[in-house]
Amino acid sequence: ETGVTQSPTHLIKTRGQQVTLRCSSQSGHNTVSWYQQALGQGPQFIFQYYREEENGRGNFPPRFSGLQFPNYSSELNVNALELDDSALYLCASSPGLRDNEQFFGPGTRLTVL
Amino acid sequence: QQPVQSPQAVILREGEDAVINCSSSKALYSVHWYRQKHGEAPVFLMILLKGGEQKGHEKISASFNEKKQQSSLYLTASQLSYSGTYFCGTEQGQGAQKLVFGQGTRLTINP
Numbered sequence: 001e002t003g004v005t006q007s008p009t010h011l012i013k014t015r016g017q018q019v020t021l022r023c024s025s026q027s028g029h030n031t032v033s034w035y036q037q038a039l040g041q042g043p044q045f046i047f048q049y050y051r052e053e054e055n056g057r058g059n060f061p062p063r064f065s066g067l068q069f070p071n072y073s074s075e076l077n078v079n080a081l082e083l084d085d086s087a088l089y090l091c092a093s094s095p096g097l098r099d100n101e102q103f104f105g106p107g108t109r110l111t112v113l
Numbered sequence: 114q115q116p117v118q119s120p121q122a123v124i125l126r127e128g129e130d131a132v133i134n135c136s137s138s139k140a141l142y143s144v145h146w147y148r149q150k151h152g153e154a155p156v157f158l159m160i161l162l163k164g165g166e167q168k169g170h171e172k173i174s175a176s177f178n179e180k181k182q183q184s185s186l187y188l189t190a191s192q193l194s195y196s197g198t199y200f201c202g203t204e205q206g207q208g209a210q211k212l213v214f215g216q217g218t219r220l221t222i223n224p
Contacts, residue, residue, distance in 0.1 A: 004154075033211070033212075035214075040217075041216060042214030042215050042216050042217050043200070044214070058211070090154065090155070099143065099160060099162055099166075099168070101145070101157035101160060102145075102157065102212070104156070105154055106153070
């Protein structure tokens with residue numbers, strides 16, 4: 001059973017650029033959540049996708065957008081990057097919406113200069 | 114509303130016990146506990162649901178006081194491998210899985 005994978009591992013961008021982060025969910029999981037984790041902080045919920053539909057969003061601006069594909073893999077897109085977007089971006093998959101543990105990927109470390 | 118964890122950090126000797134607390138100002142449906150080691154992804158420890166159901170690893174114990182909107186994680190006879198940062202994630206509505214995580218409790222176990 002393959003776990004949650006994310007790519008790339010690290011990324012350096014400059015202010016104003018756009019970035020796409022990718023996540024492959026664990027086999028059999030139809031729900032993917034994305035989190036932003038700043039250094040020394042807990043993960044902050046960005047949004048969640050369930051069966052290709054957005055199923056809730058945290059307190060992030062519209063320049064953070066996402067997609068989920070028929071194979072349940074997912075993308076996080078961030079436009080007009082700001083310095084404060086520098087963080088570890090984690091995706092987590094789960095086998096459904098109800099009372100399930102979330103399996104986290106190793107994350108993508110984004111640095112915005 | 115972000116839950117508040119206490120203590121922020123704790124240092125133990127191997128074999129000692131620790132309690133990590135998580136408190137919310139809002140009514141909760143569930144509390145999730147994760148441990149994250151430096152440079153690694155968070156790893157699931159336990160879910161505590163409103164009504165008393167729990168899911169998690171056998172060696173981990175925790176409590177959930179729904180009225181007080183509080184949860185505690187109990188680590189007994191700590192091992193070196195328990196070191197890491199512990200996060201509680203709270204969920205206000207069933208079926209949401211939209212976890213709001215606390216700021217974390219850093220646990221260091223020394224030999």
